[in-house]
Amino acid sequence: MTTRHNWTTTPISADILRGALDLEQTERGMLPHRLPARARRQITDGQLAMAESQPSGVRLAFRTRATAVELDVVATKRVYVGAPPRPDGVYELLVDGRLVDRASASDGDTFTIDMSAGTAQTRPGPMETLRFTGLPEGEKDIEIWLPHDETAQLVALRTDAPVRSPRPSGRPVWLHHGSSISHGSNATTPTGTWPALAAALGEAELINLGFGGSALLDPFTARAMRDTPADLISVKIGINLVNADVMRLRAFGPAVHGFLDTIRDGHPTAPLLVVSPIHCPIHETTPGPSAPDYSEMGEGRLRFMAMGDPAESAAGKLTLAVIRDELARIVAQRAAADPHLHYLDGLDLYGEGDYEELPLPDDLHPDPATHRRIAERFAHLAFGPGGPFTRREG
Template sequence: MRAAHDWITTPITADRLRGALDLEHTERGVLPHRLPAQARRQIPDGQLAMAESQPAGVRLAFRTRATAVELDVVATKRVYVGAPPRPDGVYELLVDGRLAGRAVAPEGDTLIIDMGAGTAQTRPGPVETLRFTDLPDHEKDVEIWLPHDETTRLVALRTNAPADPPTADGRRVWVHHGSSISHGSDAATPTGTWPAVAAALGSVELVNLGFGGSALLDPFTARAIRDTPADLISVKIGINLVNADVMRLRAFGPAVHGFLDTIREGHPTAPLLVVSPIHCAIHEHTPGPSALDLAAMSEGRLSFVATGDPAETAAGRLTLSVIRDELARIVSERAATDPNLHHLGGLDLYGAADDAELPLPDALHPDPATHRRIGERFARLAFGAGGPFAAETDR
């Protein structure tokens, strides 16, 4: 048995990270990014800059006989003025794909966000040490999944046996892009986000490019997908375009075509799945923008309302029902010359009946049970027999 104090420090390098597209070296450790540097230089707002630095689906991976692991981190805690405190981000350690430990970093940098005033300020905090002990004493694959919604600098990795780079397992790589729902908002753990659930069931390597508030058909995101090695690709489009109210129907169709065209430049034949929005009652037939529900805020709850006028859909304002129809039409037309392009209706993942049973707590985001339901349904419809992502033997 190895003594836990016989520590070996292993540099945290890109070859030990999965799910990140870039690794930034800072004065306080390395910061995984889910968009490359070129894309980050084109980010127009702080929301996306924050979202892409939150390591949804990013995990530190290595092979080792270690029975004890320590990870030093600087977490960034978000505080929203007037909103209930957010739970600490969760770190999950998996051994050969099975959960073997969880930890949190209770302190760290603090980002104070005033959504009403549109301001944000950062207060620096300490480095925290996470410890995982009593791991099996044999060669094993270890993954530490980072908090999906908490920006995390990785300062140092220590183990009581050598930590080698992970071995290639031959699994297909699935790149997924979407909104905060894909990012994992309101999921309790990083492996509990619906893309992580689906990836585990589908036995694929996940690259999660879900960005809270920022699935807006940005060209730099399409280029990032184009340039990322992938066997399978999905793009979930709709809710942010409505709740940010950034586009009209005239611009929407060409923007979708351009986004898909760019992806196809790098992945001309990979299975590409376009997923329409899940059910969201406030925006089914009412345009955005979304706004904070002030009545809920006065009660200490975070919730949202739609502020648009349903009558303006005739003039091109977008709703979820409008977007679903348009995406189905676009995919149907393009599939005539692109046999590897597919469509999945979001209501098949979470529809009105699901909303009656498992309502969205803040009117926009699924709770942990709903994340699991969506992930299981996506796995069945996409990775299951006859699905667009099914293995060759299941087709």
């Protein structure tokens, strides 16, 4: 027998959305974005356009007495030609910060990507309703974390009791920018990405600007960070610059300075943490670009290869070792006039010894257990005693 509810419909608006920088009205619903419209107008790269629309760290947040919640969504399913189906994106419902339920949309729009041909096409699909029932009685704060790796248009939110805006958490807002590792590649749930885990451990409100393949020191990303209110800021720089082979050492230093200068224009005294790359053997001393290895694609395994020549680093091609040295130098130079600027060596989050124990499954991205390890170490080094994000009285 189906339980009947007296539903209250609440408009999807910025009032009940956290972690997004913009909310776009589409023909079918509301689409959260992690870059503002001004930045999106300057994007010509399909990879970044897809990545910023995937709501890593974005969640609906509201206060209610409801014991049943329904969310209508239009998911975008990515299909890679020649590869097994991808797992469905996961929606996680938290009550007062505790995970209570998960759901997925099994259908939706289909975005088919042929990596070998460099083509992509979209086929419209149906809306689905996600249902969360049997929630605890009484007044409570609810968060619904959207999939970190699947674009989702939000059509309608229904509850069996009225919804109010969430109470201010009193937690600092942590604004983070990074690559696919920060985006959450190979994590299986939205609260299982290393930034989400670290934010929970550090008791911070996360805004995650981790963009798969797209941490490339883009000026529009720096301006978005400049204009976003935040208490704590971090930028994880390096791996995508090597992957894409987009610049040489001569351009890298000024680009880092320019990126940090722009952030500082809007946040002159906020703690700003520069994080260098974690250990990645294929690119430690071998420049990019990276290339996918399709040889095991049919079995569901995709690996990556470094296509550069180690000898080319002498001519200014970037490797992870070169980037770590340069970032440490830049931060040390700037810190003389900026006491709120800090450096964290990515090898302290995941180093050579960690790789021996928890190797990168595709030679580039961490698995869920490694996401947790990185998060725990980041929380200790950044939010822990003496760290740059440690709360200070007064």
